[in-house]
Every structure is written in C-alpha cells, then in structure tokens.
Amino acid sequence: MTFNDDNNDDEGGEVVPELKLRVEGNDDVNEKRELMPLIKWEMATFSTPMLAVLIFASVALFPTIFLPSSPSMWVAGMAFGYGFGFLLIISAAAVGVSLPFFIGSLFLHRIQGWLEKYPKKAAFLRAAGGGNWLHQFKAVALIRLSPFPYILYNYCAVATHVEYGPYILGSLVGMVPEIFISIYTGTLIQTLADASQERHGLSAVQILLNVCGFLITLVAIIVFTVYAKRQLRKLQREEELV
Numbered sequence: 001m002t003f004n005d006d007n008n009d010d011e012g013g014e015v016v017p018e019l020k021l022r023v024e025g026n027d028d029v030n031e032k033r034e035l036m037p038l039i040k041w042e043m044a045t046f047s048t049p050m051l052a053v054l055i056f057a058s059v060a061l062f063p064t065i066f067l068p069s070s071p072s073m074w075v076a077g078m079a080f081g082y083g084f085g086f087l088l089i090i091s092a093a094a095v096g097v098s099l100p101f102f103i104g105s106l107f108l109h110r111i112q113g114w115l116e117k118y119p120k121k122a123a124f125l126r127a128a129g130g131g132n133w134l135h136q137f138k139a140v141a142l143i144r145l146s147p148f149p150y151i152l153y154n155y156c157a158v159a160t161h162v163e164y165g166p167y168i169l170g171s172l173v174g175m176v177p178e179i180f181i182s183i184y185t186g187t188l189i190q191t192l193a194d195a196s197q198e199r200h201g202l203s204a205v206q207i208l209l210n211v212c213g214f215l216i217t218l219v220a221i222i223v224f225t226v227y228a229k230r231q232l233r234k235l236q237r238e239e240e241l242v
Helices: 026-045 048-065 070-080 083-117 119-127 133-145 150-160 164-197 204-241
Strands: none
Touching (some): 026 070, 048 070, 048 083, 083 119, 119 133, 119 150, 164 204
C-alpha cells in the first residue's frame, strides 16, 4: 500500500486512511468461495494437532512476507472455537508482530527515509514513539485498532523508536477485537457449510443469531475505528505541542 502525500489536504484532515468496509460484498463473497475448497481440504487432510501447528505457523510467519493471515484465523474459529482458537491465534500473533519488528531494524534508515517522504500520513506513527511506556502502549494499541495496514506497521514501528515492550503488549491488546471477529467469521462459515452439506436450511433462531452476530460485529468495527482515529488525532496534537 502506498500513500499519496497531497499538499492540498484540508486542514484537520484525516490522520489515517479511511476505513473501507465491504459488507459481504461481491469481492468478499468471491474470496471466501475461492478459499473454501482449500479450507475444507486442509481440515479434512490434517489431524487436529497438525492443524493447530499449521495455523500457528501461518499466523506467525505470513505477516513477515506480506501475506494475509485472516484465512488461518477463520480456520482456527472453525476448528477450535473461541477458547483454544483465541489462545492459538494470540500466541502466534505475538511471533507475527515481533519478527518484522526485529527484521525492520536491519533496514532502519531505509524505513525512516520512506516515512520522511510522507510526513503528514506518518505523523501519528511517529507520535507512538514518543512519551513514556504507557503513552507508547496506548498509541500502539490505537494504531492496531485503526485502519492503518497491520502488516505495514509491523515494519514501520521500529523506525518510530517505540520500545519493544509497549509495542508487543499494545499490539496484542489492539488485535483482540480483530481476532474475535475473525473467529466469529470462521464459526459462521462453518455453520453455513454444515447447513449446505446436510442440505437443509438454517432455522429461524439460527438465522436471527447469525444476523445479530453480523450486525454486532459491524457496529464493533465502526466503533473501534472511530474511537481509535479520534484518539490518534489527540495524541498527534499533543506530540505537536511538545
């Protein structure tokens, strides 16, 4: 993803890119349809312990090579549910955000040069590197909640001089909503797949629960995003005053 640092931005413009929600749009549906055969093959081929290892490895390693790990999180929801699925994902995510952080230190000057090319768009990232431990923790958690690309921030964080402690803890706390949303998506996919395989429709109660779950998920995404963007603006203004 690239940023266009437009000099004609309105004063007080957005600090982070706008969230682009696709509410079960055609692209989302097609993506899941394309992935379903692979997910079904994976779940049918591998034993439960091996499936857990594969999920852990993909969530831990894919962000390092700029590949999305959301499908693996869906599989975790389908196979293990909210309990073990959450523990599996959060532990793998700790590795997934740590590897790029340390790898990025090898390219520190190049990343800093990239940030200098887009000062307005990167200003809130730099704000995360200032202040005390608590300030950095809060800023990182808010960045994780915001629409800023997850994979990109993994590498950019080290160039903002944020310490590893608040970076890793803030990342994990900020990723909790996304993880639960991914697990919910997996359980929903599993429910629909079971209904399709058994050739019977969902009951009225199941439809109601799925619709309510989807609406709650959508509202949660909007609320977290709006809150994160407002707080990031506040942190950026405080950093500019300092």
